[in-house]
Amino acid sequence: MEIQIKHNSISDSPYSGSTEDLFVFDDEELISQFKQEMLNGTPTCFLISGYRGAGKTSFIKRVSQDIKEKRSDGKQIVFINLNLAKYESYSLLLRKIIRQVYHSVTEIQNFKEIREKNAEIITSLELLYERTYREIVYSQNDSQKQESNLSTEVQVDVKKMTIALVLLLLTGLNLRFNIFEWLLDLRKNKYLDTLFFCAPLFWAAFELIKFNVKQTKNKTKYSEISRKTLYDDEIAEFQLNKILVDLNKLRILPVFIVDELDKIDENEKVELLIAELKPLLLSGLASFILVSGQNLYYKFHTAHTHDDALIASIFSKTLHIPLLSTRTFFDIFSNIIFDPANINDTNVIDYVKSKVLNSNRLPRRFLNLIRQDILWRDNLAFIEIPEESKQVYKTDALLLEQVEKIINEDLINTDYSDGIIDFFITQLHLWILKMKLKGSSFFCKEDIYNLVSDYKTSHPSWSFARLNVIVVKLLDDLTTSGLLEKKLERSDDGEDIPYFRWTDRVTIKTETILGVTDEFQSKFLRDFIELEKYIRTIYLEVFHDKNHKSIIQMLRKFVEIELLPRSWIEGNRLNVIIDLRNKIVHGQDVTIEDLDHVQNYSFEINKFKAQFIEHYSFYMTKLHFNGYNLSVTRETQIVPTTNSRFRFDFIASSNLDQYPDALFEVKIINSANISIMKDNIYRTINSFKDYNIHSQKNNYLCFLIHAQGGNGKKTYSSFKSLLDNIVNNEFPSLATYISVYFHPDQGLDTENNLQIYLDGILQKLGIN
Known part of the structure; x- marks a missing residue:
């Protein structure tokens, strides 16, 4: 049987809001309540829990896409996504938060308008964002420098000095003897003579002695920006708080979605992360949604039993994303097949139930299992349900029905929270898988439910007693329904331990192979x-x-x-x-x-x-023949005068030669292998013929057949049919001398059938 699949509809990514989205939410009211909390409630801290692949991220995406309007107080909600699959240090976490705040704010539709009206706030955010990549140190240095230099230079020129001396000598003689007036025939003028004397004197002074005065004054003012690789976490945290305050002033409410916490395997790291984030979580400046797995959920719900537990005071509300119902999985499957009418086919119903059982009710796992079965032909995708797999799917469907019976009777109508109910449901699925891995071998309860090795301290300890009740009920229900068989085993201390094994009604197939x-x-x-x-x-x-x-x-x-x-x-x-x-x-x-x-x-x-079966058959025959003058002996090997040899398990013979002997052959048959059966039958009949020749009597051959295995009666029927065919066609003269007794597999001979059979042999031997 083939079913065409809409392969484009199968996606590993979370909810995207498209019309082809496969993620179906059972509880729309949960989405509505959370949405109203976001729009009307005060900033707080939420815990979103659920198993990996249950749809936690899809739930958050659905809520964030549904919130288009502003809050009742006029603030605009901005979702800030933080994926924390690995936690190393608070410093790196702080950087990631700041960067995501920056990217989320800058992606607001009216960001340009916000920037124009609030340039200082946006600049501070940009500067803080820059500091997450490099430390930015702003410094300004003012310096003033003033220099004064005074210098005197004296320069002497011999030529000019000689000229100056000659001139001074002449002007000096002229001043005494009036030489220039005599030579020029001028009237004596003392002012003119003085002028002639002073002129060379001043010239000589300026030429021979030079004074050089130099004064320097410098004033410098500068500012610089230097970039380094680190920054101060405390300052960054302070600035982040300031930014959150500023965003609230801008009528923007940040909502941080801290996702992928379930990827952090060490619980101590998750608790350390929450402790370091506590100032932000409780600041009232933003809402925080922490998306985690089951472990943090268990930790939160048991925190009230510990004195002053940090986690108990952090979260104001928890939301659990529950496992999907079987009906919802059928809705998902209907959405990925071209012909929804196929969903009503019995084989398809068994197929879907099988995938639900093996997916542990996780939608991501469910889709992955379907994807593994997809076959391609001419660019079209199909799922094939082969004939040899139908019984496997039927078995899984029956097992799922037993699981759902326990869910409905023992879990749904209890006071347990959704997260704890999912815990119990998951254990039921895991126990079924462990039982399937045992194959055809026997197993006890401790093989599938081991408190020490399977359940760590992170699991709620108060649930262990309830787990024991549920696993016992599961084993009992599977036994009652005929899917398991049960036997009691006495331990060394005298305790009866029940062991279980799959019956022939069950066809088991697992992807894991035992070593x-x-x-x-x-x-x-x-x-x-x-x-x-x-x-x-x-x-x-x-x-x-x-x-x-x-x-x-x-x-x-x-x-x-x-x-x-x-x-x-x-x-x-x-x-x-x-x-x-x-x-x-x-x-x-x-x-x-x-x-x-x-x-x-x-x-x-x-x-x-x-x-053992041979000894038992010998004992019962000997006990029954006692008193009939018959000797039952295990002297089974008789060597006649010829070289022939024949062997039987035991022989009943009379002390009187006129009575024939009864030759008993005890056989255990556990297989319908015709060749083996045929060889055994021919060997026994030929030995019987030889014995008749040796004893010269028409003796009787008695087959005591013990069949084992679930098909014991069928195997015996094959043996009896083959025996009758060989005797009637090849040894017809021996037909009246060969008889068969059948002892069912491990069944009590409550009707004394063996005694009745042995009485019939006595009559054939002619002994009363």
Whole structure:
């Protein structure tokens, strides 16, 4: 069967708001209430919890896309997304917050208008944003520098000095003797003579002596901006608070969405993050939505039991994103197939239920499982439901119905919160998976529910008692419904431990393969349990004692009545097998030497089982024939005068030669392998013919058949049909001398069928 798929509708991304979105929310009222809280409530801190893949991020995206209008106080909501899949330090966290505030504010539709009217605030935000990449230090230095230099230079020129001296000499003589007036025939004038004398004197003074005065005055004023790689966290935190205050003045309410906290595996780091964010979380300047997994949810709900727990005072409200209902998964599947009518087909219903069971009710996992089944042909996508997988899907559907029965009867109508109910539901799915991984081997409750190894301290401790009740109910319900079979095993301290195994009604398929060691141990335990079942059934049939006995106690009783030889309790081989079985069942360390022998021991167990059934058949026949003058002997090998050899399990013979013998062949058949059956039948009949020739009597051949396995009756029918066909077609003269007795698998002979059969043999032998 093929179903065409809308492959474009299957997406791994969270809710986007498109018409093809597959994420369906069961609780629309939850979305409405949260939306109204955002629009009307005061800034606070919320915790959004849920399992990974349940749709937490999709829920937040849905709410943020639905809020288009302003708050009732006129403020505009701005969602600021912070993905914290890894937490290293508060410094890096602070940087990330500042950057996201900047990017979110600058993406506001009317940001240009806000910037023009509030340039100082936006500039401060930009500067703070810059500091998250490099430390910006602003400094201004004023300096004034003044210099005064005075210098005198004296320069002497010999030529000019000579000229100056000659001139001074001449003007001096003229001043005394009036030479210039005589030569020029001028009247004596003392002022003119003085002038002639002073002129060269001044010239000589200026030429011979020079005074150089130099004064320098400098004044410098400068400012500079230098960039470095670090900045101060305390200053940044102060500035961030100031920015948040300023944004509130601008009628903007920041709403921080701190997502992916469930990706931080260490609870201590999450608690440290919350502690360092506390001043911001409780500032009243913004709302905070912390999106976390189940662990923080458990921590919050148990915080009130601890003295002064930090987390108890942080969150004013918690919202849990619940697992989806089965009905919702069917709605999702209807949205991705072209023909919604296919959803009503029985095989499709089983297919969807199988995916719901294996997805643990997580929508992301559900879609991924479907994606794995997609086949492509001519660019079209299909899902194929092959014939050989229909029974697997049917089994999963039945298992899901048992899970939902427990949910409806034991969880839904309780006072548990949604998060705790989801915890219990998830455990039910995980337990089913662990049981499936056991394959056909037996397992006990502790194999699927181990309080020490499976549940850490982060899980709510008060739920452990309830978990035990639920797992017991699950095992009982699966047993009652015929999906599991149950047996009781007596421990060393005398406690009856129930063991379970899938019945033949169940077809199990898992993606996980057990290791070779696990397979060997599982086969060993299966074989041992089969042996013990035979022993316990025969013990009840022989002694009619319903009190539980250990396997050793039962074997001792059988030895006492000589049903078994003493070697069964004194021999070392069986005791070693029993000791190894106890080691495996009780979880003790199994040595490498033990593992080396496990496979061989499985073969030994099958030999013990065959021998036990043979001893039982011999004992019951001997007990019944006692008093009829018949000797039942295990002297099964008779060597006649010829070289031929034939063997039977035991023979009942009369002391009188006129009575024929009864030859008994005990067989355990656990397979419908025709070739093996045919070889056994021919070998036995040929030995029977040889024995008749040797004894010269028409003896009787008696098959005592014990079938094991879930198809025991079917296997016996195949054997009987093959035997009749061989005898009637190839040995017709022997047909009246061959008879068959069938003992059902591990069933009590409540109707004394073996005694009735043996009475019939006595009549054939002619003995009354």
